[in-house]
Amino acid sequence: MDDDANRDKAPPLDAFQVRAARALLDLSQDELAAMSGLGRSTIKRLESEASDARGSVMMVLRRCLEDAGIVFLFDERLGDAILERGVAIRRGMGPTKRQTKPRGRPSIKE
Numbered sequence: 001m002d003d004d005a006n007r008d009k010a011p012p013l014d015a016f017q018v019r020a021a022r023a024l025l026d027l028s029q030d031e032l033a034a035m036s037g038l039g040r041s042t043i044k045r046l047e048s049e050a051s052d053a054r055g056s057v058m059m060v061l062r063r064c065l066e067d068a069g070i071v072f073l074f075d076e077r078l079g080d081a082i083l084e085r086g087v088a089i090r091r092g093m094g095p096t097k098r099q100t101k102p103r104g105r106p107s108i109k110e
Helices: 003-009 015-024 029-036 040-047 055-067
Strands: 070-078 081-089
Touching (some): 015 055, 015 070, 029 055, 040 055, 055 070
Antiparallel strands (some): 070 081
16 A cells, blocks of 8 residues: 555544644744645644644645654554554654754853
C-alpha cells in the first residue's frame, strides 16, 4: 500500500498533535504556513482546537509534517502502556535551521 493510501486511512490529527509536531520541528506558525501552503490563520485555528478542518486541509498539513520527519502515533503500545495519541520525529530529522533561542535578558559585562 502506498503512503497516500495509508494517510487516507489514518485517524484524524488533533490540535495537540499539530502543536507538538511544529514544536519538534522548531517551526513558528508562519514557517509551518509557508511550508504547507496554508494560511497562518488556518494553522492558528487548527492549533487552538477551535476548528473542525476539512479533510483536505488536514491531509495537506499531515503530508507536510510527515515529509519533514514527523511520525503521528495512534494507539501505540509502549511496554505495558498504550499511547493513545502522540508525535515523534524520525532519527536524523528535525530542526537544523536554527539553534535554540536564549531565554531572558543578555548579561552586560562592564
